[in-house]
Amino acid sequence: MISYAPLFKTMKEKSITTYALIHQYGINSRTIHNIKHGKGISTYTLEKICEALDCTPNDVIEFIKEAE
Template sequence: MISYRPLFDKMKEKGISSYALIHKHDINPRTVHNLKHNKGISTYTLEKLCHILECTPNDIIEFIKDE
């Protein structure tokens, strides 16, 4: 399973809220919902988030092995 918990940690560190992602950086509200519920996003969105947060994909997603 993919977890976006590190994304929200990075957002807190950078002072960027979900509201800012939607209204300042034009991330679709549905995408923010998907992120909060660990659902799939496009690689385009992943790239855009990395650009906004000045980080790499490894900084904002983590892979959790299913048991």
């Protein structure tokens, strides 16, 4: 399972809001909605978010292995 918890932590550390991601960095509001609801995003979008936050994918997503 993919978790976006690191994204919100990174945003807080860098004082960047979801509003800024949408209006200053051109991230689609639907993408923000999908992230907040745990849905998938494209690698292109991941790249745009990493550029906006000056971070790596590990600062945006984490993989959580589900118990079998």
